[in-house]
Amino acid sequence: MPLTHISIVILTGLRGGYRGGRGGRGGRGIRQGVCCIPFYVLLKLLVFVKILIKNVHFGILNNFLVYSEPKVTYIPPTLPEDEESIFAHYETGINFDKYDDIMVEVSGVTPPQAISTFDDAELCESLRKSISKSGYIKPTPVQKHGIPIICAGRDLMACAQTGSGKTAAFLLPILQKLMADGVAASSFSEIQEPEAVIVAPTRELIGQIFLEARKFSFGTCVRPVVVYGGVNTGFQLRELSRGCNVLCGTPGRMLDVIGRGKVGLSKVRYLVLDEADRMLDMGFEPDMRRLVGTPGMPSKENRQTLMFSATFPEDIQRLARDFLRVDYLFLTVGIVGGACTDVEQTFVKVTKFCKREQLLDIVKSTGTERTMVFVETKRQADFIAAHLCQENVPTTSIHGDREQREREKALFDFRSGRCPVLVATSVAARGLDIPDVQHVINFDLPNNISDYVHRIGRTGRCGNIGRAVSFYDPDTDSPLAHSLVTILAKAQQEVPSWLEESAFSSPSIGKFNPPRKDFAALDSRKGELFPVNVSSRPAFQAATDEEEWE
Ligand SMILES: Nc1ncnc2c1ncn2[C@@H]1O[C@H](COP(=O)(O)OP(=O)(O)OP(=O)(O)O)[C@@H](O)[C@H]1O
Numbered sequence: 001m002p003l004t005h006i007s008i009v010i011l012t013g014l015r016g017g018y019r020g021g022r023g024g025r026g027g028r029g030i031r032q033g034v035c036c037i038p039f040y041v042l043l044k045l046l047v048f049v050k051i052l053i054k055n056v057h058f059g060i061l062n063n064f065l066v067y068s069e070p071k072v073t074y075i076p077p078t079l080p081e082d083e084e085s086i087f088a089h090y091e092t093g094i095n096f097d098k099y100d101d102i103m104v105e106v107s108g109v110t111p112p113q114a115i116s117t118f119d120d121a122e123l124c125e126s127l128r129k130s131i132s133k134s135g136y137i138k139p140t141p142v143q144k145h146g147i148p149i150i151c152a153g154r155d156l157m158a159c160a161q162t163g164s165g166k167t168a169a170f171l172l173p174i175l176q177k178l179m180a181d182g183v184a185a186s187s188f189s190e191i192q193e194p195e196a197v198i199v200a201p202t203r204e205l206i207g208q209i210f211l212e213a214r215k216f217s218f219g220t221c222v223r224p225v226v227v228y229g230g231v232n233t234g235f236q237l238r239e240l241s242r243g244c245n246v247l248c249g250t251p252g253r254m255l256d257v258i259g260r261g262k263v264g265l266s267k268v269r270y271l272v273l274d275e276a277d278r279m280l281d282m283g284f285e286p287d288m289r290r291l292v293g294t295p296g297m298p299s300k301e302n303r304q305t306l307m308f309s310a311t312f313p314e315d316i317q318r319l320a321r322d323f324l325r326v327d328y329l330f331l332t333v334g335i336v337g338g339a340c341t342d343v344e345q346t347f348v349k350v351t352k353f354c355k356r357e358q359l360l361d362i363v364k365s366t367g368t369e370r371t372m373v374f375v376e377t378k379r380q381a382d383f384i385a386a387h388l389c390q391e392n393v394p395t396t397s398i399h400g401d402r403e404q405r406e407r408e409k410a411l412f413d414f415r416s417g418r419c420p421v422l423v424a425t426s427v428a429a430r431g432l433d434i435p436d437v438q439h440v441i442n443f444d445l446p447n448n449i450s451d452y453v454h455r456i457g458r459t460g461r462c463g464n465i466g467r468a469v470s471f472y473d474p475d476t477d478s479p480l481a482h483s484l485v486t487i488l489a490k491a492q493q494e495v496p497s498w499l500e501e502s503a504f505s506s507p508s509i510g511k512f513n514p515p516r517k518d519f520a521a522l523d524s525r526k527g528e529l530f531p532v533n534v535s536s537r538p539a540f541q542a543a544t545d546e547e548e549w550e
Helices: 003-015 039-052 096-101 125-133 141-151 166-180 203-216 233-241 251-259 276-281 285-292 314-323 352-366 378-390 404-416 449-456 474-490 497-505
Strands: 057-061 064-068 104-107 156-160 196-199 224-227 246-249 270-273 304-308 329-333 343-349 370-374 395-398 421-424 437-442 466-472 532-535
Touching: 104 141, 125 166, 125 203, 141 156, 141 166, 141 329, 156 166, 166 196, 166 203, 166 246, 166 270, 166 304, 196 203, 196 251, 196 285, 203 224, 203 246, 203 404, 224 233, 224 251, 233 251, 246 251, 251 285, 270 314, 276 285, 276 314, 285 314, 304 314, 343 474, 352 370, 352 378, 352 437, 352 466, 378 395, 378 421, 395 404, 404 421, 437 449, 449 466, 449 474, 466 474, 474 497
Parallel strands: 156 304, 156 329, 196 246, 196 270, 224 246, 270 304, 343 466, 370 421, 370 437, 395 421, 437 466
Antiparallel strands: 057 064, 104 329, 104 532
């Protein structure tokens, strides 16, 4: 093998690091390696490899080539501490009351009675005040059922439609228990031992959960802390050392701080895994298993575990069996995998060459309406954002290749209305809760129907009306047609005749329809031991439609 080839193997091999091939996330400061090759070859190689591998730094130290990953120095801006900012919220929309009609199903033995008001939950005074300052007047269906289940000490697997208030459904009962037991953060111990651990797949999502936890525990002795990649670890360790009762984190950084001996798990009473299906899609299953298997973590019999997932395919059921107690309750709210009926969905038939023109027409006509534009690739996101800026449409973008500082700045500019258009890849599709997103545009349709539902779920939240426009290119998108028609029909939306024709003429399998039952919603234990309670409207469609998703 020529020398240069050997060198490349050495250099790229050095980069692998402890992330097990998923690279890029959670650098641990400087790692070093050494190789001896002629200097001129080395220089050429250096330029070549540096172009190939972003964010890798080389230097010469004592005649040796030294490899290092850049230290993450980003420290997020200090959060406002005043009550007004902490409790800032957007208004619920005209359709909020319609939530009462949403289908709810609970399966498992002896589920507790659902609550109908927050008063029924008998929460402590400080939580009641926080709820009212947050503008919550009555609980959403996932809260009506989830809060009493968690208060009763039961494990929970919940599938609920987008924007339905899942975060408060698990935070309120956890905080209630911690406050009732007089838990208080202490900055005196070297190792922090949180009582609750919450894991979510993306930095933005866990950041939001943390802000909600901070809001509900405002003015109390309970202290939430957040850890996620892309932020200086030293900063997060300092935050941790000031006391931590509720640790929120993305899987990699969570394991990192535990591995550094700064967090002990022996006091964990609550483990929450949010967006579990997304965590599997993103390859976090080994991290989740490592977390529950960490020495000190109480066994499932000795902790309460809550899992949330938009869908309930076989691999999530397997996790539920492994992580939850055998008598866990299974809660489904709305049509699992279905789109919210408050979003008006339209489709525009396009060719790939006219998409940019069409996009420009739409965003120019919507003025200052907050609009999220979804594209398939990171490069496309930058390209489209630059194009819109050139056309004097203030636009920003968010995707996995942007640094954390840039991602947070993009979200800030979008939230504040400074840039009313945000171009995003699917990293931003799930979980982002941004007030007043009136409009979602699928510039590129995603390659699976579940991403489609999550993308359009960024609008039409909390009873507000939203609009979603999707560019449909028959050359590339026809394998998705069948699923789209089903989603539209279930959300009681008009189905364009050309889309219906496309659905019937195109094969329903292909790259868009992976064999896995994406939206399966059946409690796999049904028919064995467990009864099912259905409230609200009687028919629970998703289970019977399961085959359609194949
Ligand atoms: N009972 C309530 N009354 C009014 N607003 C609420 C209520 N519960 C939650 N909200 C607000 O609704 C919004 C959506 O809640 P949340 O982000 O928890 O939804 P979600 O179910 O996690 O959505 P997604 O699946 O899209 O992540 C938030 O801004 C939240 O503050």
